[in-house]
Amino acid sequence: MLWRCLCVMQFYGLLAIYTYLGLTPHPENNIPVFNDLLMHFTGYCIAAFSISFARPTWPIWQRAAFLIAYSIAIEVGQYFNPPRTFSGMDILANSGGVLLGLTIIMLLEKTVAPFAKLLYWNSKTQQ
Numbered sequence: 725m726l727w728r729c730l731c732v733m734q735f736y737g738l739l740a741i742y743t744y745l746g747l748t749p750h751p752e753n754n755i756p757v758f759n760d761l762l763m764h765f766t767g768y769c770i771a772a773f774s775i776s777f778a779r780p781t782w783p784i785w786q787r788a789a790f791l792i793a794y795s796i797a798i799e800v801g802q803y804f805n806p807p808r809t810f811s812g813m814d815i816l817a818n819s820g821g822v823l824l825g826l827t828i829i830m831l832l833e834k835t836v837a838p839f840a841k842l843l844y845w846n847s848k849t850q851q
Contacts, residue, residue: 762817766821792815
């Protein structure tokens with residue numbers, strides 16, 4: 725039970741950080757910018773792992789839809805938050821990261837028994 729609670733808390737904490745960084749006028753003041761699209765891709769790949777531990781009983785398509793919809797919502801919010809701007813390329817990078825992350829999760833789940841056990845540990849009592 726504690727494990728699942730921690731997984732859920734880390735996922736929603738991650739979303740809070742992504743929301744802050746996505747909607748703050750100058751995120752470069754908080755984190756160094758290396759390669760914008762690579763950072764988007766990597767961040768959402770991590771988010772795919774995070775949601776998989778927080779909500780392992782959600783189907784893969786539902787996890788993907790949630791994260792991609794969230795990504796689009798952040799980009800729409802940026803449109804109304806100058807000097808930030810809406811970027812279709814950011815959405816593509818985010819979506820690619822989600823798809824790669826969830827693909828890795830599926831492969832690990834099918835091929836590494838201890839990973840699957842950890843992923844689903846105590847999930848039936850929580851969902």
